[in-house]
Amino acid sequence: MSLNIIPILMYHNIDKPPQGARLRNLYVRTGAFARQMFLLKLLGYKGLSMSAAMPYLRGEKRGRVAVITFDDGYVDTLRHALPILNTLGFSATCYFISQRTGKYNEWDAATLNVRKSLMDEAQIRAWHAAGMEVGAHSRTHPRLTGCTDAELQNEIAGSKADLEALTGHPITQFCYPYGDVDERVAAATRQAGYDAATTVQRGRARSGDDVMLLRRVLVSGSTWPHLFLFKLLGNYEDKRG
Ligand SMILES: [Zn+2]
Incomplete structure (x- = not known):
């Protein structure tokens, strides 16, 4: 059986970049996001959450799927991305920092020169109630490779427990803050009971990949439609991995 290539698209903010913000590339404008999702649909892709894509990632199922x-967990994901996803019948996974709900990006606000609002508990429940997946992104957004074993347990298993209490639903997907992961961190994530975890390593995932170290396709504010197509269909991202 041939490999199934599964692009896992990585987004941060769906909004217009605010005045004075650095790394404005983290922002994809709402109109651009809508065009990208529409393009996926036109190309026959099903846009899926991580958990819905697991049978494809494990090689148990084949099909044209992309993971979103x-x-x-910014408020703009709920306000701007959700209506578009719902219109197209796509699902997606948003990774939340379980002890920063209703706060802002304190881990990089100084670097980016912008405070970005994170969804509060009611907004996270609204995201989940709309058919979208809640994934975990630690409790406080630390660099996990620098954590002690006890801190790892707290951040990785703790955020799972927090979000399960919040949604009343099993949380099975994790994303390493800053993509900072080594063997010990990946093992702790597997032991905490997650089914898969994503990194910021660039490239398209393939069925049979290590599901605790999944690569993603970076979509940024400068990803114009032709580049989006190259990233999706060609090996553009894979070469940058
Ligand atoms: Zn993050």
Whole structure:
């Protein structure tokens, strides 16, 4: 059986970049996001959450699927991305920092020169109630490779427990803050009971990949439609991995 290539798209903010913000590339404008999702649909892709894509990633099922992921859980994911996903019948996974709900990106606000609002508990429940997946992105967004074993347990298993209490639903997907992961961190994530975890290593995932170290396709504010197509269909991202 040949390999199934599964692009896991990585987004941060779906919005217009605010004045004075650095790394404006983290922002994809709402209109651009809508065009990208529409293009997926036109090309015959099913846009799926991580958990819905697991049978494809494990090689148990074949099909033209793309995974849609959002890091950090910004309010703009709910306001701007959700209506588009719902219109197209797509699902997606948003990774939340379980002890920063209703707060802002304190881990990189100074670097980016912008405070970005994170969804509060009611908004996370609304995201989940709309048919979208809640994934975990630790409790406080630390660099996990620098954590002690006890801190790892707290951040990885703790965020799972927090979000399960919040949604009343099993949380099976994890995303490493900053993509910072080594063997010990990946093992702790597997032991905490997650089914899969994503990194910021660039490339398209393939069925049979290590599901605790999944690569993703970076979509940024400068990903114009032709580049989006190259990233999706060609080996553009794979060469940058
Ligand atoms: Zn993050």
